[in-house]
Amino acid sequence: MARTGPPRVLISRPLPERVIARAQDLFELEVRESNAPMTGAEMRSALALYDGVMPTLGDMFSAAIFAEFGRPRCRILANFGVGYNHIDVESAKAHGVQVSNTPGAVTDATADTAMALILMSARRAAEGERLVRSGAWQGWNPTQMLGLHVTGKTVGIVGMGRIGQAIARRCHFGFGMQVLFYNRSPKQVDFPAQQVSLTELTGQADIVVVAVPGGAETYHLIGAEVFAAMQSHAHFINIARGDVVDEAALIAALQGGEIGGAGLDVYEHEPQVPEALRKLEHVVLLPHLGTAALEVREAMGMMVLDNLEAFFDGKPLPNPV
Structure with missing residues (x-):
């Protein structure tokens, strides 16, 4: 995929420092500072304003979110987590948006x-x-x-x-x-x-x-x-x-x-x-502690970046959904 400058990417939650540092080297990066799920307005804006987005649990990218777009600017949702039932994958693909996740690390x-x-x-x-x-x-x-x-x-x-x-x-x-x-x-x-x-x-x-x-x-x-x-x-x-x-x-x-x-x-x-x-x-x-260890969350974040980097370099996704 040809590009003239670094892709513009949104990370939807604060992540470990090592992950953010690498992301800043790769992309024109914006990190959403809230840990609350993205609102509908935030998700629609993200699809329109960024080349790639890292969503996670609670960010409900439903068919209704995609319905307002033909082909959004965003072309990849690189999910942080192995579970992706919060993303309507078929609707994403129908609008030209690929989806990846982070199996193995979790x-x-x-x-x-x-x-x-x-x-x-x-x-x-x-x-x-x-x-x-x-x-x-x-x-x-x-x-x-x-x-x-x-x-x-x-x-x-x-x-x-x-x-x-x-x-x-x-x-x-x-x-x-x-x-x-x-x-x-x-x-x-x-x-x-x-x-x-x-x-x-x-x-x-x-x-x-x-x-x-x-x-x-x-x-x-x-x-x-x-x-x-x-x-x-x-x-x-x-x-x-x-x-x-x-x-x-x-x-x-x-x-x-x-x-x-x-x-x-x-x-x-x-x-x-x-x-x-x-x-x-x-x-x-327990408060959803399943993967709550620093090295695990770092590994998940690095997998997100691997998926994003491969996509923007025109290579196959390491972890496609």
């Missing part, structure tokens, strides 16, 4: 967060931490805050992509767990695991972990039927996307004792978390 960090939630939920860690902070803890006793012993249990993983496999490996090799998994298509893995139906998985697993991509195909994949099928001691973990889960059904299952507990890093209407969920003691609630 895999281990997200799997680590899943393990943190498994252990925190099963062993009642958040509840115990609140007890100590409250000043009400009266000391150790043999029946204090008994939780679920994780080692040797059965984990059921919904979605066996990169992240699902990384979680499964940690569970099997680190904790001796039997691995069941549900995937929309047949999947071969290089470690002991059994592919089963979603009903079989939810009925047999002591811990159910959701690791599917977001989007129309997985919207409310996990609902009342899934929670009703789970064992009453089982724990539910979500590190995928909030709207994969029918949050009202999850709250009802927790309130009714249908499941033993839950660990959540994402929410259906993020950042809004229902008061009913916040009041439940047997739920671990």
Whole structure:
């Protein structure tokens, strides 16, 4: 792609210093200083004023946003994150806008967060931490805050992509767990695991972990039927996307004792978390920490820049959507 000067690029959120420094060397750069999602007006302006944009979670580049344009000036949305269900990819492509993402960089960090939630939920860690902070803890006793012993249990993983496999490996090799998994298509893995139906998985697993991509195909994949099928001691973990889960059904299952507990890093209407969920003691609630480590966010940012640089140099995108 021929160009007479550096492309004009918008970064929609503040990023680590190393990423910004490299971006400034490559582009005529503007960094949006707010951490709030872009408004409709901001997104329309971005499509009109910049050659490339880095959107991220919450920046809802919907069909309606693209509808006002024939061919916008912006020709690439280089998404920061592996999930891109906030971008209407078909509408983008129909308006001559390519889309990329950052797979790979997020895999281990997200799997680590899943393990943190498994252990925190099963062993009642958040509840115990609140007890100590409250000043009400009266000391150790043999029946204090008994939780679920994780080692040797059965984990059921919904979605066996990169992240699902990384979680499964940690569970099997680190904790001796039997691995069941549900995937929309047949999947071969290089470690002991059994592919089963979603009903079989939810009925047999002591811990159910959701690791599917977001989007129309997985919207409310996990609902009342899934929670009703789970064992009453089982724990539910979500590190995928909030709207994969029918949050009202999850709250009802927790309130009714249908499941033993839950660990959540994402929410259906993020950042809004229902008061009913916040009041439940047997739920671990994290503020979307999945990839929140400096080196991981730097790696994600560098992948964004790799995609932008390749595009403006007329080369194939390293990570096209």
